[in-house]
Amino acid sequence: MLHSLYIINKAGGLIYLKNYTDGIATLSSNEYLVLAGTFHSIHVITSKLSPVPGSSGIEVLEADLFKMFCIQTPTGTKFLLVTDPLQSNVDAIMRKIYETYADYVMKNPFYTPEMPIRADLFDLNLNKIVKQINS
Amino acid sequence: MSRDSSSVGGTAAATAPTAPHILDRNLAKTRTSETSLSAFAYVFAEMIQYSQKRVSGVEDLEKRSVGSRLLSPFLANFGHRVGLRELELTLWREKNPKRETRVLQMLIFINSVIWKSLFGKPADSLQKSTDNEDEYMLTDNDPVILKYISLPKELGSFNAGAFMAGIVEAVLDGCHFVSSSVNYLGVDTDKKKKASRVTAHSTASDTAPNSMTLLIKFDKSVLQRERTFDGK
Numbered sequence: 001m002l003h004s005l006y007i008i009n010k011a012g013g014l015i016y017l018k019n020y021t022d023g024i025a026t027l028s029s030n031e032y033l034v035l036a037g038t039f040h041s042i043h044v045i046t047s048k049l050s051p052v053p054g055s056s057g058i059e060v061l062e063a064d065l066f067k068m069f070c071i072q073t074p075t076g077t078k079f080l081l082v083t084d085p086l087q088s089n090v091d092a093i094m095r096k097i098y099e100t101y102a103d104y105v106m107k108n109p110f111y112t113p114e115m116p117i118r119a120d121l122f123d124l125n126l127n128k129i130v131k132q133i134n135s
Numbered sequence: 136m137s138r139d140s141s142s143v144g145g146t147a148a149a150t151a152p153t154a155p156h157i158l159d160r161n162l163a164k165t166r167t168s169e170t171s172l173s174a175f176a177y178v179f180a181e182m183i184q185y186s187q188k189r190v191s192g193v194e195d196l197e198k199r200s201v202g203s204r205l206l207s208p209f210l211a212n213f214g215h216r217v218g219l220r221e222l223e224l225t226l227w228r229e230k231n232p233k234r235e236t237r238v239l240q241m242l243i244f245i246n247s248v249i250w251k252s253l254f255g256k257p258a259d260s261l262q263k264s265t266d267n268e269d270e271y272m273l274t275d276n277d278p279v280i281l282k283y284i285s286l287p288k289e290l291g292s293f294n295a296g297a298f299m300a301g302i303v304e305a306v307l308d309g310c311h312f313v314s315s316s317v318n319y320l321g322v323d324t325d326k327k328k329k330a331s332r333v334t335a336h337s338t339a340s341d342t343a344p345n346s347m348t349l350l351i352k353f354d355k356s357v358l359q360r361e362r363t364f365d366g367k
Contacts, residue, residue, distance in 0.1 A: 103282075107176040108285050109184050
């Protein structure tokens, strides 16, 4: 079960947010922005915490009722996926989402990099992926 | 491409480890000359952004609506340059090249041969307008060039398929389906030109979100010629 997807740009701004399950707690848009910025900072701190040089930042966060996965692309964009703790195969799902982003956001001539994402085809194709998993 | 270099002879394979220059490749071979869709998508995206910058004063809101009106002809102008070359190349590759003179044959040629050479598949439907006898509609339910493009609402009726419209217009132009006064190098749309015109429209539905229809409107002189052919 996938709960929500966040996409955070390299400066820590929230550029895409989508909740996929009914009945989960939602916040105001301002709070989401703050949350994204805070996570961005935590990501930097965790990579600094590492005793081994060149380590990445936080990748998985586990709680009793949810799991959160994060991947950072080479350009610094972060994909955050909040899932059910039992969700398997998240790596493959992440890869698919990243692929969809590369196709329908980055190849869209009307998208300005680092700005909020508004693209119908991106929404459409993400929904297809999520539907497959959540149903 | 590897087959190309080996057919040239042993020397080419020994001296040129990289792919041959585009001008050195065999023009007749179509299967090995396909372009990566991603590469095309990025180039096309740049072309659209370039057009947007050229036709509008970027931030000026008032100008933006004017800009989106001028965007289609600007992009069609790009397509026009591609279309003229496309026609020549396709006819050169055809086994029995022929310049079509009849409206229907011409449209079928575009629908099947041109579309196949560009996208590897024929277009989905070709219809005659029921309202106007000089109008035809060519529909592609999943146009390759629009695969990744989501149009923002503020651009109104603009459709990136204007590029395709330009290509089709040039093919018609090259086969003399346009009166001689056509001048497509300017972006001035306000002048009423005596010419066959092709425009792109979105015909999206839930099953085909990208569906595009080209509206082809022939010039009076073309229809007159058609009637002469029929002996009327």
